[in-house]
Amino acid sequence: MFGTLLRRRARTFFNTILHWTGYEWLRNAAFGSAGFGLLFGLHDGFYRLLKYLAGVELIGLLLIWKLTAMLLLMTFSMVIVSSLLTALTTLFYSSDLKFLFKAPLSLRVVFLDKSLESAFFASWMIGLILVPYIAALMRVRGLGAGYFLAFAAALPPFLLLAASFGIAFTLLLLWLFPTSRTRDIVWVFSSLSLTVVYGLVRFAQPERLIRPDALKVVAEYLNFLQAPTAPYLPSWWLAEALRMAAEGNGRGWALRTAGSWAMACLVYGLLVALAGKIYFIGYSGAQEGALHRRVHAFQLLPEQRLLGVRSAAALLWKERTTFFRDVKHWSQILLIMGLVFVYLFSIQRLPLDSAELKSLVSFLNVGAAGFVLAALGLRFTFPAISLEGRSWWVLRSAPLDIGQIMREKFAFSAVPILGIAATLAAMTNWILEADRFTSWLSLAALLTVGLAICAMGVGFGALFPNFLVENIHQIESSVGGFVYMAACLFYVGLTIAVLAPPMQMHFAERFGTGVWNSRVALYSGAGWLILNLVAFIVPWQLGRQALEDHE
Amino acid sequence: MIRLEGLSKSFGAYAAVSDLNLEVKPGEIVGFLGPNGAGKTTTVKMMTGLLRPTSGRVLVAGRDMARDPIAAKRAMGLVPDEPFVYPKLTGAEYLRFVGELYGVCLSDMKKRVPELLEMFELTPWGGELLESYSHGMRQKLVLGGILLHDPKILVLDEPMVGLDPKSARLVKDIFLRLARRGTAIFMCTHVLEIAEKLCHRIGVMTRGKLIACGTLDELRAQSKEEGRDLESVFLSLTGGAEYSTLLRHL
Numbered sequence: 001m002f003g004t005l006l007r008r009r010a011r012t013f014f015n016t017i018l019h020w021t022g023y024e025w026l027r028n029a030a031f032g033s034a035g036f037g038l039l040f041g042l043h044d045g046f047y048r049l050l051k052y053l054a055g056v057e058l059i060g061l062l063l064i065w066k067l068t069a070m071l072l073l074m075t076f077s078m079v080i081v082s083s084l085l086t087a088l089t090t091l092f093y094s095s096d097l098k099f100l101f102k103a104p105l106s107l108r109v110v111f112l113d114k115s116l117e118s119a120f121f122a123s124w125m126i127g128l129i130l131v132p133y134i135a136a137l138m139r140v141r142g143l144g145a146g147y148f149l150a151f152a153a154a155l156p157p158f159l160l161l162a163a164s165f166g167i168a169f170t171l172l173l174l175w176l177f178p179t180s181r182t183r184d185i186v187w188v189f190s191s192l193s194l195t196v197v198y199g200l201v202r203f204a205q206p207e208r209l210i211r212p213d214a215l216k217v218v219a220e221y222l223n224f225l226q227a228p229t230a231p232y233l234p235s236w237w238l239a240e241a242l243r244m245a246a247e248g249n250g251r252g253w254a255l256r257t258a259g260s261w262a263m264a265c266l267v268y269g270l271l272v273a274l275a276g277k278i279y280f281i282g283y284s285g286a287q288e289g290a291l292h293r294r295v296h297a298f299q300l301l302p303e304q305r306l307l308g309v310r311s312a313a314a315l316l317w318k319e320r321t322t323f324f325r326d327v328k329h330w331s332q333i334l335l336i337m338g339l340v341f342v343y344l345f346s347i348q349r350l351p352l353d354s355a356e357l358k359s360l361v362s363f364l365n366v367g368a369a370g371f372v373l374a375a376l377g378l379r380f381t382f383p384a385i386s387l388e389g390r391s392w393w394v395l396r397s398a399p400l401d402i403g404q405i406m407r408e409k410f411a412f413s414a415v416p417i418l419g420i421a422a423t424l425a426a427m428t429n430w431i432l433e434a435d436r437f438t439s440w441l442s443l444a445a446l447l448t449v450g451l452a453i454c455a456m457g458v459g460f461g462a463l464f465p466n467f468l469v470e471n472i473h474q475i476e477s478s479v480g481g482f483v484y485m486a487a488c489l490f491y492v493g494l495t496i497a498v499l500a501p502p503m504q505m506h507f508a509e510r511f512g513t514g515v516w517n518s519r520v521a522l523y524s525g526a527g528w529l530i531l532n533l534v535a536f537i538v539p540w541q542l543g544r545q546a547l548e549d550h551e
Numbered sequence: 552m553i554r555l556e557g558l559s560k561s562f563g564a565y566a567a568v569s570d571l572n573l574e575v576k577p578g579e580i581v582g583f584l585g586p587n588g589a590g591k592t593t594t595v596k597m598m599t600g601l602l603r604p605t606s607g608r609v610l611v612a613g614r615d616m617a618r619d620p621i622a623a624k625r626a627m628g629l630v631p632d633e634p635f636v637y638p639k640l641t642g643a644e645y646l647r648f649v650g651e652l653y654g655v656c657l658s659d660m661k662k663r664v665p666e667l668l669e670m671f672e673l674t675p676w677g678g679e680l681l682e683s684y685s686h687g688m689r690q691k692l693v694l695g696g697i698l699l700h701d702p703k704i705l706v707l708d709e710p711m712v713g714l715d716p717k718s719a720r721l722v723k724d725i726f727l728r729l730a731r732r733g734t735a736i737f738m739c740t741h742v743l744e745i746a747e748k749l750c751h752r753i754g755v756m757t758r759g760k761l762i763a764c765g766t767l768d769e770l771r772a773q774s775k776e777e778g779r780d781l782e783s784v785f786l787s788l789t790g791g792a793e794y795s796t797l798l799r800h801l
Contacts, residue, residue, distance in 0.1 A: 294641050294644075294678045294679075294680075295678055296641060296643040296644050296647060296677075296678070298647065298657060298660055298661040298664070299657075300657070301651075310651055310654065311651060311652055311654075313651075314648055314651030314652060317648075317651075318637065318640065318648050321640060321644065322637055322639040322640060325639040325680070326639055389635070390633065390635035391635045391636055391637050393601060393629070393631050393635070394636065394637070394648075394649070394652075395652075396600065396601050397599045397600060397601060397624060397627070397629045397631075398624060398649075398652040398653065399620075399621040399622070399624040399625040399652065399653065399654075400621070400624075400652065401621060548603070549603060551562075551602055551603070
């Protein structure tokens with residue numbers, strides 16, 4: 001039976017590829033190339049880092065293997081956190097579960113099928129990032145292609161064991177508390193863990209390892225370097241297997257790899273056996289809706305007090321209410337808070353000495369923060385129209401103008417995005433002690449970028465609506481999402497280019513190498529205005545028309 | 552009250568609806584029947600402004616749906632074939648939201664929302680999120696939503712699907728009462744018994760074309776099925792006689 005289930009996956013996979021249109025081939029080739037470029041960039045970065053570490057006298061090798069062990073430990077933690085989320089959706093909320101549970105299949109077969117799917121989706125991308133690292137390690141240490149095979153043989157049990165932890169945790173939690181509320185708790189807990197892991201990695205300041213002044217400190221901790229990193233975890237077993245393979249100790253590699261495989265089979269076997277007893281209890285409980293009585297008072301809505309316009313206020317109220325009741329959004333908010341903290345921490349740790357350099361970075365921060373805002377726009381603003389989903393008929397059949405719906409989506413996104421834009425600009429300027437001109441220019445630029453990104457998000461979201469998607473990631477990774485992100489980055493780049501001349505004149509004036517030219521500043525201002533008008537109006541109008549014509 | 556003039560809709564080369572002409576007068580209930588894929592839901596979507604016609608026009612209470620969609624939609628209430636509603640709103644909140652969109656005054660909502668919840672036996676569920684509602688409960692809530700703003704025209708796509716017998720009876724009585732008050736009702740249904748008992752006129756659509764429209768007696772005469780029930784008339788008009796050959800495959 002399990003073979004039949006596997007065959008249906010293979011059939012789905014090949015049917016999907018065989019039915020790609022020319023456009024889809026092109027699009028996927030573009031995505032593939034971008035991904036490959038990213039991996040190549042990572043490889044280059046890893047290679048430089050490892051080459052530098054290898055060159056450190058006496059402790060070079062020690063540093064490399066310590067870094068490898070730390071990287072694997074980090075990978076292990078990330079796969080666990082990732083599998084918490086995927087196990088929850090795959091094992092308990094997939095759309096095909098009703099079909100599978102109705103079919104004459106044993107629970108263990110269903111669990112095996114869905115848990116392997118969960119393990120794959122939780123780990124493939126994180127596992128893939130190890131490939132450029134290993135390739136860089138092979139280059140630095142002069143290892144042959146056989147080493148890659150040794151890595152490829154040792155990797156699957158490592159990833160499977162990590163995923164098993166997440167799956168087991170979710171399975172047990174849903175068994176102990178079989179309600180849909182558990183889903184919310186797991187979701188928030190996982191996001192919190194992800195934020196903490198992300199923050200910890202950044203606050204550990206790994207860049208110190210490649211700075212000579214920090215290496216003295218590392219040398220003092222030679223004993224620490226020689227000690228195993230979490231020796232009871234599979235990440236250490238893999239690190240040891242990789243080290244032994246690199247040293248030509250085939251027997252040691254084979255023993256550790258076989259041990260990992262045996263442990264993975266044992267753990268997974270126990271998990272499948274356990275699932276036969278408890279999986280259905282959790283599944284059944286997860287299907288029950290959470291009952292929490294809410295009393296609605298028929299009073300003026302807060303938005304109505306603020307805006308006065310009834311339908312616009314009602315739309316905003318609906319948006320706010322449904323947004324904050326969806327626990328998936330809380331987790332996103334946690335991640336954003338983590339992202340903002342890490343961003344500001346990174347700015348604060350920049351090794352900038354002169355006031356001029358600090359001011360320049362404050363200006364260039366418009367580009368980096370613009371990228372962060374575009375990423376937030378892709379997550380929150382661009383999907384806003386599509387997230388109306390199958391309830392779209394309620395708004396479409398109501399006496400509302402499409403423009404009004406779009407304006408409400410814009411307003412709901414603009415408030416937090418502007419808040420984040422202002423925080424990033426003001427805090428960066430404060431941390432870097434930027435001069436007054438640069439501070440005001442970067443603040444104004446970033447607030448405008450925030451507004452334009454919202455307008456483009458709503459416009460492109462309306463231009464590429466998809467009301468049938470099951471989850472938000474499908475919207476983000478769609479063609480529309482790709483076009484939106486590309487347009488945003490292009491717009492941010494143009495903003496920097498258009499505002500560069502006044503910034504340049506400001507620096508020239510400060511250094512006494514030039515004077516302020518009002519005509520150039522005027523042209524620059526006009527260019528900025530035109531750029532923003534185009535960014536606001538073109539996607540908005542195209543989107544509005546597309547949404548009116550949507551069938 | 553609602554008039555369809557030469558209404559057509561094509562998806563590429565496929566004509567989903569061709570040259571449809573129909574009028575529903577105040578106080579009239581018109582049923583719309585047809586096999587799956589006949590074009591009924593496409594017609595409903597064009598009537599309610601969810602879909603732009605390829606040609607022709609829809610007039611709602613004298614307003615052209617294409618030119619003045621907001622005024623046209625204000626006069627209309629829709630119950631779609633699948634009652635998807637915002638899962639993170641409660642029943643009472645959904646009704647409040649609909650009331651706000653259609654401009655129902657707050658004091659009316661305060662009075663009417665509990666009444667409507669009571670009428671559809673949803674009072675114990677009024678404070679629960681819609682994600683916990685069954686299909687039938689959502690269907691009743693959507694019906695409550697259109698009754699809240701008291702439209703002149705009702706467009707209903709399979710309004711009885713998922714309703715328990717008591718609720719179905721209640722809904723039928725509501726439609727009859729509304730029609731008596733002058734509301735024009737256009738209803739797509741596969742339940743021939745409902746069409747037979749409820750509708751003043753019945754239209755039969757197949758392959759995008761309206762092939763018959765009239766009272767039950769007029770349809771009987773057209774199909775030469777005098778004295779037979781609507782099922783026989785319908786099968787005769789839509790070529791259902793061939794279906795006995797299909798059963799041979801069983």
